[in-house]
Amino acid sequence: MIRIFQYVxxxxxxxxxxxxxxxxxxxxSAVALSYAINFVTEIxxxxxxxxxxxxxxxxxxxxxxxxxxAAGFGTDKYIYSVNKKNKPLPFRMxxxxxxxxxxxxxxxxxxxxxxxxxxxxxxxxxxxxxxxxFKAYFHEEDRRILAICGAAGAIGxxxxxxxxxxxxVVEILYRSSLHYSDLFPAMLSSTMGFxxxxxxxxxxxxxxxxxxxxxxxxxxxxxxxxxxxxxxSMLFMTAFKYVQNIFEDIPLKKIHPIIxxxxxxxxxxxxxxxxxxxxxxxxxxxxxxxPIELLILLLAGKIIATSFTVGSGGSAGLVIPALFIGAASGxxxxxxxxxxxxxxxxxxxITGMAAxxxxxxxxxxxxxxxxxxxxxxKLGVPxxxxxxxxxxxxxxxxxxxxxxxxxxxxxxxxxWRKNDLNKKDH
Numbered sequence: 001m002i003r004i005f006q007y008v009x010x011x012x013x014x015x016x017x018x019x020x021x022x023x024x025x026x027x028x029s030a031v032a033l034s035y036a037i038n039f040v041t042e043i044x045x046x047x048x049x050x051x052x053x054x055x056x057x058x059x060x061x062x063x064x065x066x067x068x069x070a071a072g073f074g075t076d077k078y079i080y081s082v083n084k085k086n087k088p089l090p091f092r093m094x095x096x097x098x099x100x101x102x103x104x105x106x107x108x109x110x111x112x113x114x115x116x117x118x119x120x121x122x123x124x125x126x127x128x129x130x131x132x133x134f135k136a137y138f139h140e141e142d143r144r145i146l147a148i149c150g151a152a153g154a155i156g157x158x159x160x161x162x163x164x165x166x167x168x169v170v171e172i173l174y175r176s177s178l179h180y181s182d183l184f185p186a187m188l189s190s191t192m193g194f195x196x197x198x199x200x201x202x203x204x205x206x207x208x209x210x211x212x213x214x215x216x217x218x219x220x221x222x223x224x225x226x227x228x229x230x231x232x233s234m235l236f237m238t239a240f241k242y243v244q245n246i247f248e249d250i251p252l253k254k255i256h257p258i259i260x261x262x263x264x265x266x267x268x269x270x271x272x273x274x275x276x277x278x279x280x281x282x283x284x285x286x287x288x289x290x291p292i293e294l295l296i297l298l299l300a301g302k303i304i305a306t307s308f309t310v311g312s313g314g315s316a317g318l319v320i321p322a323l324f325i326g327a328a329s330g331x332x333x334x335x336x337x338x339x340x341x342x343x344x345x346x347x348x349x350i351t352g353m354a355a356x357x358x359x360x361x362x363x364x365x366x367x368x369x370x371x372x373x374x375x376x377x378k379l380g381v382p383x384x385x386x387x388x389x390x391x392x393x394x395x396x397x398x399x400x401x402x403x404x405x406x407x408x409x410x411x412x413x414x415x416w417r418k419n420d421l422n423k424k425d426h
Contacts, residue, residue, distance in 0.1 A: 015145075015184070015185045015188065016188065018146065018149065018185070019149045019153075019185045019186075019188035019189040019192065020188065020189070020192050021128060022121075022124065022125050022128060022146060022149040022150045022153055022189050023149065023152070023153035023156075023188065023189035023190065023191065023192025023193040023195075023196070024153070024192055024193070024196050025121075025124040025125075025127075025128065025150060025153060026117075026120075026121040026124060026149075026150050026151070026152065026153020026154035026155075026156070026157060026189060026190075026192075026193040026196075027153055027154070027156075027157040027192065027193035027194065027195065027196025027197045027200075028196060028200075029094065029098070029117070029120045029121060029124055029153075029154050029157075030117060030153075030154050030157035030158040030193065030197050031157070031196075031197055031200045031201050032098060033098050033101060033102065033113060033116065033117065033120065033158065034158065034201060036098055036099070036101075036102035036106070037101070037102045037105050037106050037113075038106075039102070039106070040102045040103055040105075040106025040107060041105075041106045041108075041276070043106070044056075044106055044107045044108055049108060049265075049268050049269075049272055049275065050265040050266065050268045050269045051265060052107040052108040052265070052268075052275075053107055053108050053109050053260075053261035053262075053264040053265045053268065053275075053309065054258065054261040054262055054265050055107050055261070056103050056104050056106070056107025056108070056109050056257075056261055056314070057109075057257040057258035057259070057260055057261025057262070057312070057314065058257075058258055058261070059103045059107070060100050060103050060104055060257045060313070060314060060315060061254055061255055061256075061257050061258055063096060063099060063100050063103070064100075064254060064257070064313070065254065066096070067092065067093065067096040069090070069093060069096075070093060070096040070097050070099075070100040070315055071100070071257075071313040071314075071315065072115075072310065072313055072314075072315065073111070073115035073116075073310050073315075073316060073317050073318055074097065074115035074116050074118055074119035074315070074317065075114070075115040075118055075172065075317065075318070075400045076400060077089065077118075077119055078115075078118035078119055078122050078147070078151055078169075079172065079173055079400060081122055081147055082122070082144045082147050082148060082173055083144075083173060088122075088126040088129070088143060088147065089119055089122040089123045089125075089126050089147065090123065090126065091123050091124075091126050091127035091130065092123075093119055093120075093123045094120050094123040094124055094127065097116050097119050097120050097123070097315060098116075098120060100116075100315035101113065101116040101315040101316060103315070104257075104309065104314040104315045104316045105276055105277060105316050106276075107261075108264075108268065108275040108276050109260075109261065109264055109275075109276070109305075109309040109310075109314050109316055110264055110274055110275060110276065110278070110302060110305035110306040110308075110309045110310075110316070110321065111277070111306055111309050111310050111314060111315075111316020111317055111318070111320070111321060112277055112316060112317035112318060112319045112320030112321055112322075112323075113158055113277070113316070113317050113319075113320065114155060114158070114159070114168075114317040114318070114319035114320070115316070115317035115318065115319075116315055116316065116317060117151070117154040117155050117158050117317070118151040118154070118155065118169065119151075120150075120154055121147075121149075121150035121151035121152065121153055121154030121155070121169075122147040122150050122151050123150070124150045124153075124154075125146040125147045125148075125149060125150030125151075126143075126146070126147065126150075128146065128150075129142075129143060129146055144182075145181070145182060145185055148169055148170060148173075148182050148185065148186050148189075149185050149186055149188075149189035150189070151169040151186075152165055152166045152168075152169045152170075152185075152186035152187070152189040152190040152193065153165075153189040153190060153192060153193030153196075154193060155168055155169055155190065155193075156189070156190030156191060156192075156193040156194045156197075157190075157193035157194050157196065157197035158197070159206060159319075159370060159373075159374065160194060160197070160198075160203055160204070160205055160206050160373065160374065161190070161194070161206075161369070161370045161373040161374065162187075162190050162191040162193075162194035162195075162373070163187060163190070163191070163369055163373060164190075164366050164369035164370030164371075164372075164373050165190035165193065165194070165370070166183065166186035166187035166188070166189065166190035166191070167183065167186070167187070167363075167365055167366040167369055167370075168361075168363055168366035168370060169186055169190075170182045170183045170186050171362075171363040171365055171366045172361060172362070172363055172366075172400065178365070205373065205374055205375060205376060206279065206374040206375075207279075207282065207283055207286055207374050207375050208283070208286070208375070209286055209343075209346050209350070209375045209376060209378070209379060210286075210287070210342045210343050210346050211343065211378075212342075212343025212344065212346060212347055212378060212379070213343075213378060214347060214378075214379070214381040214382060218344060218347070219381075219385070221333060221337065221344075221348060222347070222348065222351045222381070222382045222385045222386065223385065223389060224333050225329065225330040225333040225348045225349075225351040225352045225355070225382075225386065226351050226352070226354075226355040226385055226386040226388075226389030226390055227355075227389055227393065228329045228330075228332060228333060228352065229325070229326040229329035229330060229351070229352035229353075229355035229356045229359070229386065229389075229390060230355050230356070230359045230389055230390045230392070230393030230394055231393065232299060232325055232326075232328075232329050232356070233322065233325060233326070233355070233356045233359035233360050233390065233393070233394050234359065234393065234394055234397060235303065236303045236306075236307075236321075236322075236325055236356075236360065237359075237360060237394070237397050237399045238397075239303050239304065239307050240303075240306070240307045240310070240311055240318075240399060241399070242307075243307040243308055243311035243312075244307075244311040246311075247259075247260075247311055247312050247313070253313070256312040256313045257312050257313045257314050259308075259312055260308040260309050260310075260311065260312025260313065260314055261309070261312075261314070263304070263305075263308040263312075264305045264308050264309050267301050267304055267305045267308075268305070270297075270301070271297060271298065271301035271305075273298060273301075274298060274301040274302045274305045274324075275305075277320045278302065278320065278321070278324045279320060281298070281324065281327075282323060282324055282327045282349075282353075285327040285328065285330075285331045285349050286327070286346045286349050286350070286375075287342075287346070288342070288345070289331060289334045289335050289338075289345050290328075290331050290335065291335065292332060292335045292336070295328045295331055295332050295335065296332075298324075298328050299325060299328045299329070302321060302324050302325060302328070303325065306318070306321040318360060318361070318399065319357060319360075319361060322353075322356040322357045322359075322360040322361065323353045323356065323357060325352075325356045325360075326349075326351075326352035326353035326354065326355055326356030326357065326386070326390075327349045327352055327353050328352070329352040329355075329356065330345075330348040330349035330350065330351050330352025330353065331345070331348070331349055331352070333348050333352075334348045334349065346379075347379050347382040348382070350371055350375055350379045350382050350383055350386070351382040351383070351385060351386035352386060353371055353383075353386070354367045354368055354371045354382070354383040354384070354385075354386030354387040354390065355367075355386035355387065355389050355390030355393075356390060357370070357371070357387070357390070358386070358387040358388070358390035358391040358394070359390035359391060359393055359394025359395075360394060360399055361399075361400065362391065362394070362395055362398065362400070363391075364387045364388060364390070364391035365387075367383075367386075367387035367390070367391070368380075368383050368384045368386075368387040368388075371383035371386075371387070
């Protein structure tokens with residue numbers, strides 16, 4: 001019994017300290033990325049909207065000449081780094097990923113921030129592990145938990161989700177289980193990242209909702225919204241993988257983001273609302289009901305714009321586009337009902353958002369909790385129903401962890417060979 005208490009005491013003391021330190025780093029990185037995106041966005045207003053993604057594509061293509069690993073949504077790199085031994089995310093990716101993401105999203109490319117934040121947080125953890133004073137306290141298993149903690153601190157901060165952020169970074173690693181040895185430090189780090197973010201930036205929920213208490217009589221329409229969002233999410237995943245495969249067959253990979261920016265720019269001529277993260281449009285869908293024709297156009301535009309922005313190598317994530325797709329799907333059901341109940345339409349939008357997130361990222365628990373933290377406890381019922389339905393529909397299709405690691409490993413081998421040759425020359 002004494003040994004058990006001794007082990008628990010040592011474990012808790014160690015990870016309370018470490019998760020706190022790494023969570024602080026994750027929170028600060030989330031603040032840095034938010035400010036960087038806002039700064040670049042202000043610059044993008046000086047050029048026509050449809051030109052901005054092309055400029056972003058040109059700039060990130062130049063950046064990738066220096067660090068090609070900054071390309072793409074980043075989630076695959078995080079999963080690969082955590083699940084493979086001796087594959088830490090290099091600390092310098094912290095800077096290249098922040099810059100690449102700020103350029104991609106700031107210049108109106110369609111995407112989110114969760115993938116870059118996973119990489120940025122993992123890179124911070126690797127940097128902390130390399131500090132001489134800390135090296136002796138970490139063994140190989142600690143390296144992966146550190147990476148998880150760094151990612152959790154960043155995600156919890158950027159989404160204002162102290163609990164859901166920790167669950168998300170663990171749940172996304174394994175499709176069928178949660179590892180508690182990973183989960184507890186991740187939740188500590190996520191909470192600390194949120195605290196740091198709230199001290200420096202705005203810590204209000206990501207979205208606001210009208211006052212509404214779910215009615216049991218509305219459960220059938222919640223289910224409909226979840227089903228529709230799950231089906232549309234499947235279409236998005238199919239389209240995204242199709243575009244990714246197209247770019248895999250196109251030579252001159254270094255200019256792929258420019259091509260993606262051109263296609264995105266053409267879409268923005270007709271549908272400017274699909275630019276950037278689209279969180280403002282999501283809030284508008286929560287606040288009111290859009291015409292069905294417009295919602296269909298927004299769904300198609302967001303799917304295509306995100307597929308070309310991120311599928312071409314732009315540095316952006318897929319979670320906020322998933323929320324956008326889910327919001328539009330839920331808004332479709334609200335438009336079909338046409339009863340004018342603002343609270344009900346908002347709850348249908350939240351149902352769709354949870355369903356799309358659970359379907360696309362395969363994170364049913366994190367999806368429900370993150371949506372509740374984003375909008376408030378009152379909509380826990382539609383968020384939970386949506387996440388269950390979305391996961392049931394989309395769990396057979398995987399968008400993360402299947403392609404990018406191989407490309408990243410190839411780039412890593414190129415760099416290793418280059419360094420090896422340089423050593424031989426000296």
